[in-house]
Amino acid sequence: MLKLVVLISGGGSNLRALLEAASDAEYPARVVAIGADRDAEGFEHAEAFGIPTFTVPFSSFPDRESWGDEMLRQITRWGADLVVLSGFMRLFPPRVVAALSPNMIxxxxxxxxxxxxxxxxxxxxxxxxxxxxxxxxxxxxxxxxxxxxxxxxxxxxxxxxxxxxxxxxxxxxxxxxxxxxxxxxxxxxxxxxxxxx
Structure with missing residues (x-):
């Protein structure tokens, strides 16, 4: 079973489609956590499907690198096989991309x-x-x-x-x-x- 961490910044319509697909027992992937860089509307989908969430606000960090490091820590703790950016509007620092690549889409x-x-x-x-x-x-x-x-x-x-x-x-x-x-x-x-x- 492929474990997914989905990252959102807004309403999460793509996230909803993934959650609905993954609710089928035959679908070989499950969303294990949903993260965001802000308080996103899409967390409503997480609540509806009982999926844990985390938020790493960009404004809480002095620079993109330290924000990216905390994002990577949060993603890693869920043991994701694949990270899915679903309307996520922040660019990751190169070291975060290197750590997750190519398993980030x-x-x-x-x-x-x-x-x-x-x-x-x-x-x-x-x-x-x-x-x-x-x-x-x-x-x-x-x-x-x-x-x-x-x-x-x-x-x-x-x-x-x-x-x-x-x-x-x-x-x-x-x-x-x-x-x-x-x-x-x-x-x-x-x-x-x-x-x-």
Whole structure:
């Protein structure tokens, strides 16, 4: 059974999808803890599913390195096989990435390497593209630059607003994340080989 620690910063919609998948006895992964860098709305999902939580507020530390060290301590104490960033909006210091790599994955609301960064959906709309996508990647020290594990194209409609398109992207993002974790747990996706979509 693959043990997951999921990190969130907001509402945790991808987290909810993972918790629902993991509630099926046949799904070979379980969320053992949920962490955040702030008091996140997504902790409501943790409470609903009876999952322990931890918070490591960025503002409580003098620098990113000491914050990252405490985050790593919290993650490590749960014995996670895989760390899932689910709307987690902080970049880890390189030594934390090195300690967890390649067993740390993230979702992104664009067809990477297109539109990396915090505003993938907004940037796609601003660029006037006819399609964007969703991706799951291995976290590295760049911004959404790690090896791509899964990705899928999503059409952009002329009437799309940022929120409408983002909602459609999130549906695919959740499905890709649940499937990617399943593939890792089943051994059909080897993170050490950094399989590209």
């Amino acid at each position: 993230n979702t992104h609301p664009a067809y990477l390497p297109e539109f990396p960064g915090a505003h993938g959906v907004r940037d796609a709309l601003a660029a006037g593209v006819t399609q964007t996508g969703a991706s799951v990647i291995v976290v590295d020290n760049g911004v959404d630059s790690g090896p791509i594990l899964a990705r899928e194209r999503i059409p952009v409609h002329p009437t799309d607003t940022e929120s409408v398109l983002h909602d459609r992207v999130k549906l695919v993002e959740r499905r890709l994340l649940v499937q990617t974790v399943l593939d890792i747990a089943n051994g059909t996706l080897d993170l050490t080989e950094k399989t590209l979509a």
